[in-house]
Amino acid sequence: TVMLVLLVVWLASGFFQVKTAESAAIQRFGKLVAVKQKGLGWRWPWPIETVTKVNTQNVNSSDYRSRVLTADINLVELHFAVQYRFSDPVKVLFRVRDPAATLKEVSESAIREIVGQSELDDVLVGATRPEVTRRSKELIQRTLDFYNTGITVTSVNLTDVQVPDPVVASQRDANKALADQERFIKEAQAYANGIVPVAQ
Numbered sequence: 001t002v003m004l005v006l007l008v009v010w011l012a013s014g015f016f017q018v019k020t021a022e023s024a025a026i027q028r029f030g031k032l033v034a035v036k037q038k039g040l041g042w043r044w045p046w047p048i049e050t051v052t053k054v055n056t057q058n059v060n061s062s063d064y065r066s067r068v069l070t071a072d073i074n075l076v077e078l079h080f081a082v083q084y085r086f087s088d089p090v091k092v093l094f095r096v097r098d099p100a101a102t103l104k105e106v107s108e109s110a111i112r113e114i115v116g117q118s119e120l121d122d123v124l125v126g127a128t129r130p131e132v133t134r135r136s137k138e139l140i141q142r143t144l145d146f147y148n149t150g151i152t153v154t155s156v157n158l159t160d161v162q163v164p165d166p167v168v169a170s171q172r173d174a175n176k177a178l179a180d181q182e183r184f185i186k187e188a189q190a191y192a193n194g195i196v197p198v199a200q
Helices: 002-012 089-094 099-116 120-124 129-146 165-199
Strands: 015-018 022-028 031-036 039-042 049-055 060-069 075-086 151-162
Touching (some): 049 089, 075 099, 075 129, 099 129, 099 151, 120 129, 129 151
Antiparallel strands (some): 015 039, 060 075
C-alpha cells in the first residue's frame, strides 16, 4: 500500500503548467523529446524526464559599455542597451552554451564595427544616431541568426556617448593637425595652379 501511494505521488509530480508566454522543452535522460506550448502537461517524473521553461514573449534588456574608435579617429565611450527576447526555446537551450554571454560579445563586436565606420558627429548628433543604431541592430541580428541562438533583437539604443576626458585634448590636437593638413594641401594646390601656367 505504501509503495502504491508513493507511485501515485511520483506519477502526479509529472504534471506541469506552461503559461501563455512560455514554451517548455521536455528532455528524457537529457535528450530533447518534445516542446510543449501553453496549458497543462505531463511528463515522466524525475529522473526520467525534465522540463525547462523559456519565456518567449518577455522583452529583456541588457546594458553594455564599450570604448570605440570612430572612422575619423576619435575615441568615444558608448553606453548602449539591447532589447531582445528568446523567440526559439530549442535554439536558446541547445544551440548555444551561454545565450547572455553570446549576446554580449555579438553586440559589442557589432557596435564597434558600425561605429568604427561612422564619424564622430554621426554618433553624437541625435539626427544621425538612429541610422547607427539601425545598422547595429541589423548586424547583431544577422550574427545571432548565423549562430542559431534563437534570440530576436527588438531594438538597440545608444543611451549615452561621451568622449573620455583623458583623450579630449589629444583628440583636439589630432583634429587640428588633420585640419592643418587639409589647409596646407589646398594652399599648395592653389600655389601650383598659379605658378604652373606662368612657368609653361
